[in-house]
Amino acid sequence: MEKKDNSGKIIFWVLFLVIVFGIFSNKKTEVNNNEPYIKNQYSDNTFSIISSSENRDLEEILYDVAKKENIDLQIEYAGTLDIMEKLNSGEKYDAVWASNSIWLYMLDSSVVKTSESKSTSINPVVFAINKSKAQSLGFVGKEIYTRDIVNAIKSGDLKFSMANPTRTNTGATAYLGLLSVLAGNPEVLKLEDLENETVKNDLVSLFSGLERSSGSEDFLEEMFLNGSYEAVVTYESSIININKKLVANGQEPLYVLYPIDGVSISDSPFAYINNGNDEKKEQFLVLREYVLSDEGQAKLAEKGRRTWFGGTNTSVDKAIFNSDWGIDTTKYIVPLKFPSAAIIQRALALYQSELRKPVYAVFCLDYSGSMYGSGNESLVSAMEYILTQEEAEKDLLQFTEKDKIAVVPFSSGVIATWYAENGYDTDNLIQLIKNEEPNGSTDIYGASIQALNILNSVDTTEYNVSVILMTDGAANVGTFRDLERYYNSNGKEIPIYSIMFGSAYADQLEEIAEMSNAKVFDGRTDLLNAFKEVRGYN
Numbered sequence: 001m002e003k004k005d006n007s008g009k010i011i012f013w014v015l016f017l018v019i020v021f022g023i024f025s026n027k028k029t030e031v032n033n034n035e036p037y038i039k040n041q042y043s044d045n046t047f048s049i050i051s052s053s054e055n056r057d058l059e060e061i062l063y064d065v066a067k068k069e070n071i072d073l074q075i076e077y078a079g080t081l082d083i084m085e086k087l088n089s090g091e092k093y094d095a096v097w098a099s100n101s102i103w104l105y106m107l108d109s110s111v112v113k114t115s116e117s118k119s120t121s122i123n124p125v126v127f128a129i130n131k132s133k134a135q136s137l138g139f140v141g142k143e144i145y146t147r148d149i150v151n152a153i154k155s156g157d158l159k160f161s162m163a164n165p166t167r168t169n170t171g172a173t174a175y176l177g178l179l180s181v182l183a184g185n186p187e188v189l190k191l192e193d194l195e196n197e198t199v200k201n202d203l204v205s206l207f208s209g210l211e212r213s214s215g216s217e218d219f220l221e222e223m224f225l226n227g228s229y230e231a232v233v234t235y236e237s238s239i240i241n242i243n244k245k246l247v248a249n250g251q252e253p254l255y256v257l258y259p260i261d262g263v264s265i266s267d268s269p270f271a272y273i274n275n276g277n278d279e280k281k282e283q284f285l286v287l288r289e290y291v292l293s294d295e296g297q298a299k300l301a302e303k304g305r306r307t308w309f310g311g312t313n314t315s316v317d318k319a320i321f322n323s324d325w326g327i328d329t330t331k332y333i334v335p336l337k338f339p340s341a342a343i344i345q346r347a348l349a350l351y352q353s354e355l356r357k358p359v360y361a362v363f364c365l366d367y368s369g370s371m372y373g374s375g376n377e378s379l380v381s382a383m384e385y386i387l388t389q390e391e392a393e394k395d396l397l398q399f400t401e402k403d404k405i406a407v408v409p410f411s412s413g414v415i416a417t418w419y420a421e422n423g424y425d426t427d428n429l430i431q432l433i434k435n436e437e438p439n440g441s442t443d444i445y446g447a448s449i450q451a452l453n454i455l456n457s458v459d460t461t462e463y464n465v466s467v468i469l470m471t472d473g474a475a476n477v478g479t480f481r482d483l484e485r486y487y488n489s490n491g492k493e494i495p496i497y498s499i500m501f502g503s504a505y506a507d508q509l510e511e512i513a514e515m516s517n518a519k520v521f522d523g524r525t526d527l528l529n530a531f532k533e534v535r536g537y538n
Contacts, residue, residue, distance in 0.1 A: 047287075057241075079215065084103055094272070094273055096270075098268070099170075099268060100266045115274055120269070122265060124236045125170050127149055143260050146181040146261055162213065162220070163233075163234065164214065166348050174233045176189070213538070264336050270288050270291060301320070353393075358463050358464070361406075364444070364467060365409050365433070368411045368438060369440055386535060387420075387426040392535070397535040401423055405419070406454050407433065410442075469498045471504050472502030473502060474504070474508060494516060495517055495538075498521065500530075
């Protein structure tokens with residue numbers, strides 16, 4: 001019997017398996033590239049830094065020296081309090097570039113051990129006001145006290161924007177500074193100062209003038225430039241950057257105020273995290289010493305950081321530290337003293353629970369058919385956390401009895417509108433969210449219009465308002481033009497923050513964010529964390 005030649009078939013199947021294996025390998029790589037940063041995804045040779053988000057404009061300084069020294073460098077950015085949470089929960093990094101040394105003292109030394117910390121620059125946290133407004137208030141060309149600013153806000157003559165004190169360094173340090181001044185500038189803040197009713201009433205009046213709050217310093221800058229606000233509290237370096245852009249666009253610059261009774265100072269410490277690797281320590285020292293070198297410090301100064309520690313400096317670059325903008329390096333800044341870690345934690349909790357301006361938040365939640373199953377389970381879990389005071393309070397994200405909440409479930413259209421007139425009374429909302437079943441198409445525009453309609457009549461002098469839109473797919477009902485026409489006819493700047501999940505179209509959500517001076521959050525890998533993050537913005 002003649003033997004068959006099967007070599008052709010064998011070659012075919014070998015090639016087939018190679019192609020299939022290649023396809024699945026590529027798909028696996030693609031999925032991995034979309035996963036969030038996890039320390040052990042990198043090789044042992046990678047030097048990883050967790051950095052405050054405001055240092056993003058300084059990253060080229062580190063990457064340049066890392067390239068020269070053949071250091072495989074990775075930098076991850078996060079808000080100040082998020083950094084503390086990451087490190088205290090055991091996430092591993094080789095160094096931390098924080099905004100202020102006070103936060104390093106709040107690390108759990110049993111979990112994370114820092115050493116070799118040195119301040120890299122000085123950055124005052126200041127009030128800056130449109131120059132014509134500052135002139136009308138009598139603040140230009142004279143010494144002022146913090147009480148002068150507070151009185152202007154309390155009287156309704158001045159409104160301002162700032163980063164959230166429970167999420168950011170500038171918000172927290174500005175708040176702690178105001179708290180200290182209003183308490184009479186004690187040697188150090190104590191618990192009785194936080195319990196002083198006069199001080200608390202002053203702070204409630206002060207924060208009533210808060211127009212917009214941001215969960216990060218970098219978005220605060222972006223938000224301010226895209227909006228129409230008269231004052232902002234942030235880093236001096238950020239004001240320099242904002243003013244450069246305002247002047248380039250032919251707009252009025254901001255004027256910086258340095259109250260003579262004290263200014264909050266951030267010292268931007270760069271610290272090594274000891275994970276028992278001597279080679280990593282050597283790499284850290286190389287990076288840190290370059291930042292502190294004359295060349296490195298000159299690069300920081302170009303970005304508006306003060307690189308002299310204490311005292312005055314008369315030989316700065318006037319194009320950067322522009323005296324026409326009120327920026328003054330010839331006068332000694334009185335730094336405010338920060339209290340103990342326990343008092344800081346209590347003060348932040350007090351802000352969230354009693355002092356901040358109330359919010360009216362509207363959640364637009366996607367119940368389209370594609371949310372069925374794990375998507376809906378993740379949504380319910382995230383909303384249950386956000387609306388449960390005892391849980392959200394752990395992260396200083398809880399609503400209070402002064403807050404108002406609305407929920408707009410949607411699919412092919414708006415399904416219903418559910419309300420909570422008291423931020424504590426949310427049990428019914430949670431049950432309604434749990435009971436709703438996913439079905440139908442995705443009408444993100446109709447839901448957003450309904451949310452705006454709810455907020456139309458809200459007094460924004462009493463509440464900070466925002467819409468939080470969560471969707472897992474592309475809008476296939478209605479159009480962006482429908483939403484845009486309604487938004488423009490409304491005449492109010494109400495931010496519509498979006499949380500992207502599943503197969504949501506980023507372009508559609510970015511379009512909404514740009515229209516409303518807001519931001520898109522990525523919840524595709526961790527929806528709960530995205531809801532936590534967006535809560536810091538309202």
